[in-house]
Amino acid sequence: xxxxxxxxxxxxxxxxxxxxxxxxxxxxxxxxxxxxxxxxxxxxxxxxxxxxxxxxxxxxxxxxxxxxxxxxxxxxxxxxxxxxxxxxxxxxxxxxxxxxxxxxxxxxxxxxxxxxxxxxxxxxxxxxxxxxxxxxxxxxxxxxxxxxxxxxxxxxxxxxxxxxxxxxxxxxxxxxxxxxxxxxxxxxxxxxxxxxxxxxxxxxxxxxxxxxxxxxxxxxxxxxxxxxxxxxxxxxxxxxxxxxxxxxxxxxxxxxxxxxxxxxxxxxxxxxxxxxxxxxxxxxxxxxxxxxxxxxxxxxxxxxxxxxxxxxxxxxxxxxxxxxxxxxxxxxxxxxxxxxxxxxxxxxxxxxxxxxxxxxxxxxxxxxxxxxxxxxxxxxxxxxxxxxxxxxxxxxxxxxxxxxxxxxxxxxxxxxxxxxxxxxxxxxxxxxxxx
Numbered sequence: 001x002x003x004x005x006x007x008x009x010x011x012x013x014x015x016x017x018x019x020x021x022x023x024x025x026x027x028x029x030x031x032x033x034x035x036x037x038x039x040x041x042x043x044x045x046x047x048x049x050x051x052x053x054x055x056x057x058x059x060x061x062x063x064x065x066x067x068x069x070x071x072x073x074x075x076x077x078x079x080x081x082x083x084x085x086x087x088x089x090x091x092x093x094x095x096x097x098x099x100x101x102x103x104x105x106x107x108x109x110x111x112x113x114x115x116x117x118x119x120x121x122x123x124x125x126x127x128x129x130x131x132x133x134x135x136x137x138x139x140x141x142x143x144x145x146x147x148x149x150x151x152x153x154x155x156x157x158x159x160x161x162x163x164x165x166x167x168x169x170x171x172x173x174x175x176x177x178x179x180x181x182x183x184x185x186x187x188x189x190x191x192x193x194x195x196x197x198x199x200x201x202x203x204x205x206x207x208x209x210x211x212x213x214x215x216x217x218x219x220x221x222x223x224x225x226x227x228x229x230x231x232x233x234x235x236x237x238x239x240x241x242x243x244x245x246x247x248x249x250x251x252x253x254x255x256x257x258x259x260x261x262x263x264x265x266x267x268x269x270x271x272x273x274x275x276x277x278x279x280x281x282x283x284x285x286x287x288x289x290x291x292x293x294x295x296x297x298x299x300x301x302x303x304x305x306x307x308x309x310x311x312x313x314x315x316x317x318x319x320x321x322x323x324x325x326x327x328x329x330x331x332x333x334x335x336x337x338x339x340x341x342x343x344x345x346x347x348x349x350x351x352x353x354x355x356x357x358x359x360x361x362x363x364x365x366x367x368x369x370x371x372x373x374x375x376x377x378x379x380x381x382x383x384x385x386x387x388x389x390x391x392x393x394x395x396x397x398x399x400x401x402x403x404x405x406x407x408x409x410x411x412x413x414x415x416x417x418x419x420x421x422x423x424x425x426x427x428x429x430x431x432x433x434x435x
Contacts, residue, residue: 010200016134020143022185022193023130024150026086027123029181031154032162033097034062034120036178037113038244039163039263040171042252047171048106052249052383056375059245060368061110062117067364069121074357075212078350081195082126082133089126090189092119094182101175124151125356128340132352133196148337149274155243156270163263215354224346227403227410228359231295232339234399236363238302238392239269239332241370246389254385255316265326272330280334284341291338292407296400298335301328303396310386336363345414370395 010016037044037058045055076085096116103109124147131143166174219225242250243266251262283290305325309317317325339359347355370391377388 010132010134010136011197012135016197019193020127020130020134022188023082023086023127024147025185026090026189027127027147028150028154029185030089030093030120030123031151032157032178032181033093033116035155035158035243036097036162036175037062038266039158039248040166041245041248043166043171044109048109050106052378053372053375054106056245056371058110058113060371060375062113062120063244063364063368063371065114065117066121067361067368069118070125070357070361070364071216071354072357073122073125074353074355075215076122077126077129078215078353082130083189083193083195085122086126086193087186087189089119089122090182090186092116092122094119094179094186097179097182098176101172101179125353125360128356129353130195133200144337144340148333149277152270152273152277152333155273156267159263159267159270163259167259215351216358219343219347219351219355219358222343222346222355223406223410223413224342225355225358227406228339228341228343228346228355229362230339230399230402230406231342231362232336232359233362233366234396234403235295235298235302235332235338236336237332237366237370237395238306239273239329240363240367241374241392242266242329243269244367245371246374250385250389251322253383255322257322265322268323268326269329272327273333274330276331277334277337280331280337284338288341291341292403292411295335295338295403298331299396299400302332303393305329306389306392310389339363342410342414346410366395366399 041055044058045051048054073085093116096112096114096119099112099115100109103112127147128144131147135143162174162178165177169177241247247266247269248259248262251257251265252259255262257265280294283294305321305328309321309325312318312321339362340356343355343359344352373391373394374388377391378385381387
């Protein structure tokens with residue numbers, strides 16, 4: 001097929017690295033903006049005079065928009081190209097960050113976070129597609145892994161840079177000043193980014209009113225796509241909930257830590273994530289059979305550490321246990337990328353955007369649900385964090401049940417389709433890492 005040739009033979013090289021780096025820089029800034037509320041939760045509650053459940057609505061709305069946009073973004077990337085989608089995304093998340101900085105009311109701040117979430121939603125799938133357009137297929141797992149690590153570095157910037165700036169100069173200068181990063185990445189994006197190398201244009205796609213329905217239906221019919229969604233759902237949310245909003249209040253208000261110490265633990269989660277990303281990537285790259293054990297092991301270990309922390313006798317858990325919890329939470333991000341490794345071999349190249357969008361919805365739906373549950377339980381129990389964070393176990397149990405249910409059919413279908421996939425994506429099957 002002509003489409004297969006385009007996907008197999010991009011040249012790579014220095015120009016590919018330069019173009020791909022522009023896209024990754026956009027994603028890096030999007031993650032900084034996405035996670036900026038995680039270090040400002042207490043300040044946001046004071047600024048807008050809201051309780052815990054209203055505070056959680058900021059992140060819930062942002063994630064709701066993000067999750068709802070994933071399939072449309074996958075379709076947009078296929079139809080419009082990466083540059084147009086990334087440019088629109090950068091404009092939206094920059095405008096959202098400025099709006100959040102200047103919002104005088106809770107309602108306006110909510111609208112700004114929704115706008116930010118809409119722009120953020122356009123970045124990751126675009127970067128994944130940019131890697132497949134510019135690099136040979138055998139480099140796909142590596143480019144995806146590196147993109148994920150750069151995204152986590154954006155989270156690190158929120159914790160190490162934005163948090164002290166916020167406490168030093170105040171709300172408006174910190175958030176409005178950070179928005180300059182969005183303008184900074186927008187300039188090279190508009191001037192230099194190209195969807196694909198010359199001579200490697202994708203084939204024209206058939207249009208028609210049934211295109212969208214067909215893409216979604218055929219992707220969802222694959223058990224590998226559904227398994228990918230549930231792996232992403234079950235593994236990503238414990239760390240995302242902790243980093244995005246509730247980690248800082250939990251460590252400061254419930255565990256009695258100083259803000260600087262709590263910020264250090266949040267940084268540890270991010271650093272652990274980056275380190276485990278490399279480990280998970282190497283393990284899965286060498287042995288596909290490691291995917292399910294790594295996913296299930298991450299779920300079990302995360303549940304064990306949360307149970308140990310919440311059930312610890314005494315008012316606060318010891319520092320060694322909190323450190324261990326944060327290190328283990330660092331495995332959640334790399335484990336969630338395993339979801340893409342089930343969806344990718346289950347779908348042909350022309351459905352990769354849609355399949356990736358479906359998979360990427362999983363963790364954000366779980367995070368949104370848990371953020372809301374924790375906020376409601378905190379209000380209902382008078383800020384009892386032990387009861388509120390127990391909602392983590394309910395969501396993990398739901399996801400684990402679905403993973404165990406779908407695993408046999410997904411692996412069976414993958415074995416059947418592997419020879420065909422290999423003929424079009426020779427290196428995708430043996431090296432499926434998305435860490």
